[in-house]
Amino acid sequence: MPKKAERETERPPDAASPGKKARRKSVLWREIPEPKGAHAARVEEGGDGGFEPRIVAFACNWCSYPAADAAGISKLQYPPNARIIRVMCAGRIHPGFVLRALELGADGVLVSGCHFEDCHYLFGARRAAEQFEKTAEIVRMLGIGPERVRYEQISAAEAPKFAKVMHEFVEDVKKLGPSPLAGATGELEVPEAVSEETT
Amino acid sequence: MAAAEEGVDLREEMADALKKSRALLCYECGKCTGICPVARFDRSFSPRSLLVKAVRGEDAALVDDVNVWSCLTCKLCDARCPAAIDYGLLTKTVRAFVHHEGGEGTCTHGGAVQALMRIMTTKELEQDRLSWVDDSIDVSKTGDTIYFVGCAPYFDVVFSETGAKTLDSAKGAIRLLNAAGVKPMLLPNERCCGHDLLWNGDVENFRMLARENLRMIEESGASRVVVSCPEGYATMKVDYPRVFGDLGFEVVHLTELLAEAIDGGSLTFAGNGETTVTFQDPCRLGRHMGIYDAPRAILSAMPGVTLVDMPHSRERAICCGVGGWMNCTSFSKMIQAARLREAKATGASTLVTACPKCEIHLKCALNDQTLKDEVQLEIADLWALAASRLG
Ligand code: SF4
Ligand code: SF4
Numbered sequence: 001m002p003k004k005a006e007r008e009t010e011r012p013p014d015a016a017s018p019g020k021k022a023r024r025k026s027v028l029w030r031e032i033p034e035p036k037g038a039h040a041a042r043v044e045e046g047g048d049g050g051f052e053p054r055i056v057a058f059a060c061n062w063c064s065y066p067a068a069d070a071a072g073i074s075k076l077q078y079p080p081n082a083r084i085i086r087v088m089c090a091g092r093i094h095p096g097f098v099l100r101a102l103e104l105g106a107d108g109v110l111v112s113g114c115h116f117e118d119c120h121y122l123f124g125a126r127r128a129a130e131q132f133e134k135t136a137e138i139v140r141m142l143g144i145g146p147e148r149v150r151y152e153q154i155s156a157a158e159a160p161k162f163a164k165v166m167h168e169f170v171e172d173v174k175k176l177g178p179s180p181l182a183g184a185t186g187e188l189e190v191p192e193a194v195s196e197e198t199t
Numbered sequence: 200m201a202a203a204e205e206g207v208d209l210r211e212e213m214a215d216a217l218k219k220s221r222a223l224l225c226y227e228c229g230k231c232t233g234i235c236p237v238a239r240f241d242r243s244f245s246p247r248s249l250l251v252k253a254v255r256g257e258d259a260a261l262v263d264d265v266n267v268w269s270c271l272t273c274k275l276c277d278a279r280c281p282a283a284i285d286y287g288l289l290t291k292t293v294r295a296f297v298h299h300e301g302g303e304g305t306c307t308h309g310g311a312v313q314a315l316m317r318i319m320t321t322k323e324l325e326q327d328r329l330s331w332v333d334d335s336i337d338v339s340k341t342g343d344t345i346y347f348v349g350c351a352p353y354f355d356v357v358f359s360e361t362g363a364k365t366l367d368s369a370k371g372a373i374r375l376l377n378a379a380g381v382k383p384m385l386l387p388n389e390r391c392c393g394h395d396l397l398w399n400g401d402v403e404n405f406r407m408l409a410r411e412n413l414r415m416i417e418e419s420g421a422s423r424v425v426v427s428c429p430e431g432y433a434t435m436k437v438d439y440p441r442v443f444g445d446l447g448f449e450v451v452h453l454t455e456l457l458a459e460a461i462d463g464g465s466l467t468f469a470g471n472g473e474t475t476v477t478f479q480d481p482c483r484l485g486r487h488m489g490i491y492d493a494p495r496a497i498l499s500a501m502p503g504v505t506l507v508d509m510p511h512s513r514e515r516a517i518c519c520g521v522g523g524w525m526n527c528t529s530f531s532k533m534i535q536a537a538r539l540r541e542a543k544a545t546g547a548s549t550l551v552t553a554c555p556k557c558e559i560h561l562k563c564a565l566n567d568q569t570l571k572d573e574v575q576l577e578i579a580d581l582w583a584l585a586a587s588r589l590g
């Protein structure tokens with residue numbers, strides 16, 4: 001129970017006179033410790049040669065996802081760094097999705113949809129391109145390397161293109177090294193495989 | 200996003216905020232709900248019922264209540280409450296509590312803005328955010344004054360489809376500073392001020408942003424930080440000292456600096472056609488910080504510009520409809536439509552905003568073609584407008 005004098009302080013918070021010493025450091029307002037520098041830890045752990053980028057790939061259900069499938073069926077080799085997230089249309093991929101993936105520790109994010117004239121929902125692919133333009137500009141300003149995000153149009157018939165894009169993208173991101181954001185504010189958790197029991 | 204800290208119990212904070220905000224003195228007159236712009240359209244929302252839940256300590260009910268996030272934090276209810284209850288403080292604390300307990304509001308823009316802000320807490324970040332600086336503005340590498348740009352470079356991209364040009368606003372602000380004889384420094388790696396995360400209840404990430412900004416300002420050796428964004432201003436002037444104590448530099452709002460320069464005769468405007476304008480008081484500048492006259496002094500100093508105030512202006516101004524990128528709903532659109540109609544009824548042809556978010560939100564409302572045809576209003580940013588009329 002605070003002393004009476006304390007209780008009678010006038011309305012402090014929003015009308016508080018600035019510049020004065022904070023009255024008291026409460027739990028909510030106390031200083032927090034320095035962040036741990038997760039970036040440094042990850043660079044160390046990966047070493048220079050051993051860095052394997054974590055890639056998130058948003059792939060449209062009607063084109064790029066089947067292309068990835070076809071690449072698998074045709075036994076085309078490509079690096080396994082990407083976790084593919086299937087979406088119904090690349091037009092759904094708002095900058096928020098890409099930023100969230102980066103925030104949670106992705107080293108690179110690929111958005112792959114249909115060619116403009118092929119989009120299952122007519123204007124979705126154009127929307128995807130517009131959205132991506134914004135995403136790319138934001139990422140450029142953040143200074144983490146514009147090559148960390150990539151937009152592609154890969155139709156269901158272009159399995160070799162899918163494999164080629166994966167090769168290139170993983171190489172590009174490897175050159176950039178781990179994202180400075182990786183693990184700084186959260187942790188990207190990707191389940192290895194969904195087992196029977198958990199479904 | 201930082202996980203809830205172990206062993207930290209915010210219940211004590213809540214008890215403290217209940218006392219400091221005087222919430223226990225509420226006599227349930229209902230005036231807050233009566234005047235609230237959200238409650239006017241959204242019948243499920245009542246600030247009073249939130250207050251009652253907080254007073255009764257119904258924690259679980261608070262965590263589940265979507266209405267915790269519906270408030271615009273405009274402080275209109277504060278101005279009206281006969282018991283002088285500080286809803287601003289109460290809401291801030293309730294949200295921090297709910298956030299800590301795992302509750303989350305719905306981010307309007309797919310969480311893009313919040314993600315961007317949390318990303319900026321990264322220490323190692325080296326942004327490239329000043330590529331818009333060109334010959335039209337004069338900035339310096341050293342000096343005693345910093346112009347805090349705020350999130351304008353990012354907003355300009357994220358909200359491009361609303362037609363809001365937040366960078367024109369920032370450039371205008373710097374041109375005005377130049378005209379007033381100030382050549383400001385810009386921080387190349389400035390972070391978000393943290394305003395939105397703070398009002399979203401994410402106090403921890405707010406503090407990280409604040410600390411990065413304070414560190415950079417200290418390293419720059421500046422003794423004065425000029426802010427044009429009302430939210431950045433309120434946050435730096437009130438919330439930063441609350442966390443970090445004495446800042447060691449002065450925080451000034453651009454309106455104050457310019458109004459002084461106009462008074463002293465060092466800043467003049469030239470005529471550039473006759474126009475009638477009305478002014479949207481930003482909640483942060485007005486009710487939060489008590490600045491009403493300075494922006495009006497700037498408008499009145501422009502030859503040919505006539506200012507007509509709306510019936511709801513100054514202390515009674517109505518918010519632009521969304522706060523902290525959290526609560527854009529059809530009700531926001533109703534609030535905005537009502538506000539734009541009110542602006543139109545003054546006979547003004549231009550509604551002047553002084554906050555990037557007011558500009559974004561009100562321009563977004565004009566994406567509704569029917570409303571646009573009906574009100575036929577221009578929306579102009581104060582800094583861009585004033586800079587275009589410099590003598
Ligand atoms: S206006 Fe003030 S006293 Fe009246 S119900 Fe609202 S908080 Fe309580
Ligand atoms: S701050 Fe504004 S939006 Fe929030 S309850 Fe009060 S009047 Fe309503």
Ligand code: FES
Nearest residue numbers: 060089113120124
């Ligand atoms: S359906 Fe593939 S991008 Fe729209």
